[in-house]
Every structure is written in C-alpha cells, then in structure tokens.
Amino acid sequence: MSDYIVSARKYRPQTFESVVGQGAIAATLKNAIRAGKLAHAYLFCGPRGVGKTTCARIFAKTINCMNLHEDGEACNECESCQAFNEGRSLNIHELDAASNNSVDDIRALIEQVRIPPQIGRYKVFIIDEVHMLSTAAFNAFLKTLEEPPAHAVFILATTEKHKILPTILSRCQIYDFQRMSVENTIKHLQYVAEREGYTYEPAALNVIAQKADGGMRDALSIFDQVVSFSGGNITYQQVIQNLNVLDYDYYFRLVDLMHEHRVTDCMLLFNEVLTKGFEGGPFVSGLASHLRDVLVARDPQTAALLEVSDDIRQRYVEQAARCKPTWLYSAIRLCNACDQNYRTSRNKRLQVEIMLIECAQLDEDGVGAGRRPARHLLPIFSLLTADGQAAAVGTPVVPQQTGASATAQPIAQNPTANTASATPSATAATHPSVGPVPAETTQQRKTIKFGSIGGPTLRHQSAKSGSTTVQAGIANAQPTGGNSDATTSSVQSATTQVNRPLEQSEVLVSWQRFINSMPREETAFAQRMRIMQPKITGEGVLEVVVENEEVEKRLSAIVPRITEFLRQDLSNSSLTITLRVTEHTVEVQRFDKRQQLRHFCDMNPALIELGKAFKLELV
Ligand SMILES: [Zn+2]
Secondary structure (H helix, E strand, O other): OOOOOOHHHHOOOOOOOOOOOOHHHHHHHHHHHHHOOOOOEEEEEOOOOOOHHHHHHHHHHHHHOOOOOOOOOOOOOOHHHHHHHOOOOOOEEEEEOOOOOOHHHHHHHHHHHHOOOOOOOOEEEEEEOHHHOOHHHHHHHHHHHHOOOOOEEEEEEEOOHHHOOHHHHOOOEEEEOOOOOHHHHHHHHHHHHHHHOOEEOHHHHHHHHHHHOOOHHHHHHHHHHHHHHHOOEEOHHHHHHHOOOOOHHHHHHHHHHHHOOOHHHHHHHHHHHHHOOOOHHHHHHHHHHHHHHHHHHOOHHHHOOOOOOHHHHHHHHHHHHHOOHHHHHHHHHHHHHHHHHHOOOOOHHHHHHHHHHHHHHEOOOOOEOOOOOOOOOOOHHHHHHOOOOOEOOOOOOOHHHHHHHHOHHHHHOOHHHHHHHHOHHHHHHHOOOOOOOOHHHHHHHHHHOEHHHHHHHHHHHHHHHOOOHHHHHHHHHHHHOHHHHHOHHHHHHHHOOOOOOOOHHHHHHHHHHHHHOOOHHHHHHHHHHHOOOOEEEEOOEEEEEEOOHHHHHHHHHHHHHHHHHHHHHHOOOOOEEEEEEOOOOOOOOOOOHHHHHHHHHHHOOHHHHHHHHOOOOOO
16 A cells, blocks of 8 residues: 555656657756756646646756766766655755745745855756646746746646746746546556556546546546546446446447437436436437537548547548437537526426427438527508408508508498598509409419519519509509509609609608607607508598597597608698507417418418428427
8 A cells, every 4th residue: 555656647758758648848858958958947738637747857867867878868877867766856946826926935945046056057846736826926036037047947837827927937948738638547547557457448447538638647646536436447338437437339320310300319328317317418418429420430531520439530531420420410409409408497407308309300411390480570450450351561661552442441431431432443444454454463362462473563563664663563452442543653643743642652651750859758659650551541530440449539639740741752732641459359360380381381281291291290
C-alpha cells in the first residue's frame, strides 16, 4: 500500500522525448536550450493535465544538466539531474498560486530569486495557476519578472490565459499546450498497461480516453481506478460499468430500431437505459453525438475524425451505409430540440419519449410523419364578412376589388347602395367586357374563395380583355348582383369630374393611415379598426361592417373625423361613410380544423393520396 504510486506520477515523463502529445513545444524548448537562447520568463497555457508542469520540470532539469546530450535532452545521470529526479534539487521552486496568492507569498518568492544557485546554473521558479494571483501580488511580481537576475527563470502555468494581465503576457514567451488527442491518450495508456503487465481491450482504453476529454492526468487516474476495480484485466464491459458510461451498443441498436420504425422497441430500449440508472439528458446528448458520428462515418475522409477504436469505427461505417444523410439531419435536429427542452421540461421522460417516437416515424428521407403542413394564415375577418363564401383578401392590392364585389350580395338589400344602382345600364353599355361574362369568370369565382389564388388569375384576365383591373372586378361581380356594376371608376367618369374616383386599395391604405394618426389614448380601438375593411359600395360611399352595436356606437363617434381625413387623403370631397352591423356573427361559425381539412380535400383529392402516402391521419 505504502509504495503504491499513482500512474500519473509514476509515468510522468522524465525527458522531452517522452512527453506525450506536445511534440512541437518540446522540440522548441529543446532547440532553445541547445542554442543557449533562454528567455527569463515563459508562460505555459492549456487545459489541465496536458503536461504543462511536466514540461516545466523537464525544462528546469535540462537547463541545469551538466552533460547535456547533443539532442538537447538531459543526461539523467549527473548530480544535478539525479537531484531533480529524486525531488531534492534546490534549483527548482514551485509555487501553487491557487493557494498562495497573496502579496506576502510573492515577496517570499522574490527573496528566493535573489539567492544564486549552489549547484548548476539556473534557478527555475514554476508558478502554477498563475491567474489566481491577486492583483496586488501581480503588481509586486511585475518588477522582478521584468528584470530578474541572470540565474532566474520563471515558468508561469495557467489554464486560463485570458485572465493573465497584458503586462505579464508581454514579458513572457508564450507556449500553448494542446488537448491530448484520444489517439495519443490511448497510446500512452497502452504503454502504461504493458509496463505494468495489465491486459486490456482496445475499446476499453478508448472509453477511458474519451472520458478523460483531452487530459492525460485524468486519463491515468481513471485508468488506475479501473485497474483497481478490474484487477488488472481491463475489459470494455468493466470500464463502462465502472465509469457509468452508456454502451455504444445501445445507440447502434436504437438507431437501427428507429430506422425500422419500431417505436415500441425504442421505448423499451430507453426504459432499459433508465433502469440501468442513466439519466435521460446524457442519453439524449449521447444519441445526438452518436448520430453525428454516424454522419461523419459516411465519408471515408471524415471517418478519420471518429476517435474510436477500429472495430467500432467499422460499426459506424456500416450503420452510416444504412442511413441517408437527410434522415440523420432530421434525427439530429429532433435530438437537439429535445436536448434544449429537456432542462426546462417538467416531464423529462416524456420529452425523450416523444423525441424517440418522432425519430422512429421519420421516413427514409427524414420526413416526419407527424410533421405539420406549412401554415398559411387565412385572413379570418374577411372570411367572416363574406359569409364564408369568399375569403377575398389574399394579396393586398388587386383582390380588394374582388372583396368589394364579392360582398355585393348583402349590400343589395342595403339602402345605402341606392346611389350605386343609379347608372347600372350605362356602365354595362360603355364597357363591353362587362356584358358577356367570360367563361373564366365562373372558374374564378371558385378560386376566389381562396383569395390568395384569386390575385394572379384576376390580373391575367384583365390583361386579356384589355381593360383595367377595376373592370375585371366588375366582370367578376356580375353574377352576384347587378348593383355592383356601379363600382366607382365607371360611374365616376359619367357624373362628377371634381372628385377623384375611389379605389379600393387606396381606401384601405388611407384607412390604415388614419388609424396611424389616431391619438395614443385610442390605441385599443385603433387596433380594432385595423381589422375593419371599409368597402366601396357606391359612388363616394364607403361601408364599414362592424361586429356589434357597441363597436358601431364607438366608431360612429369618430366617423366625422374619419370622413374628414379620408376626403382629404383621397381627394374626394363627397366621400361618405356608412356603418353596418354584420348580420352573420351568429350564424357564421368558424370552420374547425376538421372542416377546413375536409374542404381542402374536396378541393384537391390529391391531398387524400398525400395523406395515405405519409400515413397521416386525415379526416
Ligand atoms: Zn544531467
């Protein structure tokens, strides 16, 4: 027990040559020593356990060696080297700044710096975790660091370079230590295992190296832990059991199950993972990294990025061959979404299970069975006013015309439309396109029901008949009732010259403009007004449909203001506004989703086919 030395100490490298994974830094330091060009301060930065202190010690030993080898390595035989190796050298001073960070600690160190070495040429001061020094200590140290005696060399080590003051940085030669690659870590573990006479499975060392995440000291501590647990026979099973690591095998199986749409088996597998004591969170992130690895394994070039042993790499390559990239993207996306929601979720298990179900329902190309179709927001309010038959307002400009004409029917009974019906025959005569209704119009009326499609069709027609869009509007309105012929532009030209004819689109713009000009205290009502759509129902007559008497009362209070505004804005001095409470609010019911879907299916039977193809539950 007493002579047990942990592997991290026992196998701490003694020469630059044996330093693992920091070849470039070791070579640079060796060259500097050989050339006799030593700086008086070095800063070693990098994550923990990658060899900063080790390199600092080797450096200290080497510059003091009395028979330096030609390649720049210490001889390990001379008096100085032996003193270093036995840990009794007086030429090396280590200060852990994490626990000794006061000004007094630094002052004590500075005292030491003044005394020249008894044996050897240099005194080396290693300050570990130098970023932990207090600002006062830093400042006390600064002077010495700048002008140290010729025999002093400082080596500062830190895991957090960004915390080092620029004044310190500028006085040091900086070396950045890299994280250990999994490959290097494995090699070193193999070396240690062979020296100690342990047997091992490569996959087991792989798991240890991955768990250590780039730190050799961590890797060796885990290694020691596993060795004591397994009695020198390091197997994969023992390692994952001891380290509480989830077996690769689960993920391989899970992805295969998902790919075969075996939802139940996925759920059972997840349950098995939970009963083994694993948490859902690490499971999900593990699945995401597994999927990433499968994606990476698709390409022989990127497969090299996988930091796994060869037999497992082969499994990745095989699984990758079965999965399309699009499937993998979708699955990764679902995993990520689940990962993000996991922490905030109250029912964490459900979160994961839903993700598993969704993944298992992805088809070959990664299209989800449960994916909702893209949502188009229908203009709800025009739907209401147009009695469900004409959701007119799709594109903002042209369909407004149709909107006006489509609502013509209820207006026919309305006394306010009187002026409009004044000159119907005249209009019909002056515009030949109005008389014979083109065959297209009936089709159009179908399409107009879903206003967004109506826009382009209308424009197309007007171009064909060589008349303006307004006329197209009239032609379109023809079957609904005669009075709508009286849409402004035609009438306008016959009767008044002073007032500019009203244009539905301009009216709407002007209406919004008025709302924008409303004072702040009317904001709430202004919002209400935004969804109202005044419609031209006759010459200079706008009709606003409101939902109830209450709104009518409030609106009528400001109608004079609106009229004034619109008259100016639209250059039409005879413009008047009438209000009408909609009659449909009671009988018009909103479509529920099922009805909407049924309607869409009637419109386009291919939808049903689509539903079947994607195994959707439609109506
Ligand atoms: Zn030596």
